[in-house]
Amino acid sequence: MPPTMVKSHFDWLTYKEPETHLDNLVEYLSRLPSLTPNARIVGLTYKDDSTLVRFNRMGYANIMRLDLRQDLGLSDSCAGLESIQGAVIEKHMQVLAAQHGAADLIIVRHVLEHSHDPGEFLRAFRPMLSPGGHLVLEMPDCSKFIAVCDYSFVWEEHITYFSPATFSRFARRHGFVVKDLLNYPYPLENSLVAILTPGEQLVQEFSVHEEVALGYRFAESFPIRRNAIRGQLQRLHGEGQRIAVFGAGHLAAKFLNLFDLREIVECVIDDNPNKQGLRMPGSNLPVLGSRKLDEGEIDLCLLSLSPESEKKVLATKQGFLAKGGRFASIFELSPLSLRLG
Numbered sequence: 001m002p003p004t005m006v007k008s009h010f011d012w013l014t015y016k017e018p019e020t021h022l023d024n025l026v027e028y029l030s031r032l033p034s035l036t037p038n039a040r041i042v043g044l045t046y047k048d049d050s051t052l053v054r055f056n057r058m059g060y061a062n063i064m065r066l067d068l069r070q071d072l073g074l075s076d077s078c079a080g081l082e083s084i085q086g087a088v089i090e091k092h093m094q095v096l097a098a099q100h101g102a103a104d105l106i107i108v109r110h111v112l113e114h115s116h117d118p119g120e121f122l123r124a125f126r127p128m129l130s131p132g133g134h135l136v137l138e139m140p141d142c143s144k145f146i147a148v149c150d151y152s153f154v155w156e157e158h159i160t161y162f163s164p165a166t167f168s169r170f171a172r173r174h175g176f177v178v179k180d181l182l183n184y185p186y187p188l189e190n191s192l193v194a195i196l197t198p199g200e201q202l203v204q205e206f207s208v209h210e211e212v213a214l215g216y217r218f219a220e221s222f223p224i225r226r227n228a229i230r231g232q233l234q235r236l237h238g239e240g241q242r243i244a245v246f247g248a249g250h251l252a253a254k255f256l257n258l259f260d261l262r263e264i265v266e267c268v269i270d271d272n273p274n275k276q277g278l279r280m281p282g283s284n285l286p287v288l289g290s291r292k293l294d295e296g297e298i299d300l301c302l303l304s305l306s307p308e309s310e311k312k313v314l315a316t317k318q319g320f321l322a323k324g325g326r327f328a329s330i331f332e333l334s335p336l337s338l339r340l341g
Contacts, residue, residue: 006082006157012274015081017110017138018191018306019050021184025136025193026054028182029105032195034132038062039104042128045084047109064100071096082157085115094127102130109138113158122174126198134179134197139167141183141190146214149221150332152255152304153189164192166211171196187307188333222258230259232338237264241299244268245330246313248275248287252304255330257282267292269301293320303329303336310336 029035043052043065052063068074072087088111097103106125115121125135142161145153162170168178176196184191233243245252248270256265262283270276275287292298294317301320303310314327321327329336 001156003082003086007076008078008080010274011077013080015047015110016306017047018184018186021191021193022051022054024184025182026051026058029134029136029195030055030058032105032134034104034130034134035060036104040064040101040130041105042066042100042103042107044088044106044108045081045111047111048107051107051109066096071100081111081114085111085121088115088121088124090120090124090127093124097128102133103128104130104133105136106133107136110140112137113139113160113162116159118160118170119174122171122176126175129198132197134195135176137194137196139192139194141192144189144333146218148332149218149225151222151225151258152251152330154254154258155250157250162192163211167192167194175200188331226259229338230261230264233259233261233264236300242266242297243300243302244292244298245285245302245304246270246290246327247304247309248272248278248280249304251330253281253283255302255304256280256285265302266298269293269298290317293317293325296320296323296325298325300326300328302338303327303334304331305329307334310334 037059039060039062041052041055041060041063043049045065048065052065056063066072068079068084072084074083074087076083106128108125112118112121129135139162141163142153143163146161164181164183168181171178171194175198177199178194179197180195182193182195184193237243243265244267245256245265246269248268252268256262256268262285265283265285267286267288268280269290269292270287271290276289278287279285280287293301298320303313305313310329317327327336328338331337
């Protein structure tokens with residue numbers, strides 16, 4: 001879909017990525033040969049701010065993050081990653097290199113998977129790198145959700161889904177040497193971090209049969225899993241249980257729409273005041289506050305949250321549990337995963 005279709009209508013919408021691995025990553029990067037005390041470190045988006053802060057605390061002062069308006073030419077306050085990816089082209093980055101100087105380290109977290117032309121996106125950073133400079137890309141590793149057939153992680157804003165093997169092949173084919181590939185484990189989706197330098201490297205062939213087989217299995221298992229989840233929730237609904245989803249984000253939207261739950265789920269719960277009173281795209285379900293749980297109006301609440309947020313909700317909603325309410329997770333890899341039976 002074109003960026004104009006995907007672009008948010010609300011400037012208060014933000015995306016949060018896992019960050020507990022960043023201390024380890026910055027410590028690792030500080031040992032790169034190009035990271036002298038005066039090294040020029042550049043971040044692409046607001047998602048890189050927390051990494052830049054960590055470098056600053058270590059004594060690196062020559063740090064900047066590109067400006068959405070002045071550097072990338074995006075004046076719309078609602079412009080996000082769907083628009084930024086289109087602004088990252090080689091000619092544009094050549095101009096920025098002339099204006100700001102070459103970078104010894106460029107950090108780009110969670111943008112590559114949004115790019116409509118990932119090869120051009122990757123090549124665009126070459127003019128900005130100093131000789132011996134490094135490009136650091138972070139992206140989700142799709143391996144876990146593909147393996148367990150968790151369809152909530154398929155998202156219209158993600159154009160590509162990388163595994164370690166496919167990313168390495170991709171980077172080498174577009175003129176980068178993969179200096180290292182770090183995989184930071186998280187309960188639902190690992191963070192894949194690549195450290196690259198421009199240069200030619202032999203593209204090591206690997207058997208695609210296993211990856212292709214996983215892809216076919218993922219596609220073919222969808223109707224089976226859809227029927228199982230919908231059937232389970234339909235049965236509970238038929239028994240008179242009132243069902244809600246907690247978290248009015250894109251993961252919940254995907255879960256509700258892919259499994260066609262609009263007639264089974266009563267509402268979506270979210271305590272963000274900006275979201276309350278709105279309706280979920282596709283399902284048209286109302287977004288309400290968690291008062292709905294406190295008042296005992298829900299029997300089963302399906303969490304579409306990260307494990308960290310799950311813990312917070314469980315800790316603050318003991319009253320819901322005391323009244324006989326039950327929590328489950330929409331994610332297959334969560335300890336609270338909805339058990340099908």
